[in-house]
Amino acid sequence: MKVIKTTLVAVLATLLLGTATVYAADETTAESSAQASVEIQSVNVNTATAAQLAEALDGVGEARAELIIQYREEKGGFSSVEELLEIKGIGMATLEKNRERIQL
Structure with missing residues (x-):
């Protein structure tokens, strides 16, 4: 026992x-x-460098970051987060997972 x-x-x-x-x-x-x-980390897509964009945004590398800069230089900047959808390679999934990180 x-x-x-x-x-x-x-x-x-x-x-x-x-x-x-x-x-x-x-x-x-x-x-x-x-x-x-x-x-x-948040990032302002209207002022950030390509390196800052690539580091802060999930699914955005140097090549897409350069496209973001090219777009903002041609169009005068982003007025809405949804404009990022016009960048080749950025779709709704990428936009949604980064939405709270993006500043204008």
């Missing part, structure tokens, strides 16, 4: 410690997510 009791206590302790570890991991993940959302 004493062996069963000791084993039961050991199993319960393992379960409780395992739960505490999982809880701590979840807490760490939540902190990382909060930090990631704070680190979202």
Whole structure:
């Protein structure tokens, strides 16, 4: 009976410690997510350099960034975020995932 009791206590302790570890991991993940959302970088598409655009916008590399600059120089700048859809290679998916990062 004493062996069963000791084993039961050991199993319960393992379960409780395992739960505490999982809880701590979840807490760490939540902190990382909060930090990631704070680190979202915004960029003004009317003034940024190609390097700044490529760094700040997800799915926009140097080539598309150069197209953004070319468009703004030809058209006098962007008056709406949706104008970015006129840039070759920028579609709704790219626009939507970057919408909160884009400033005019």
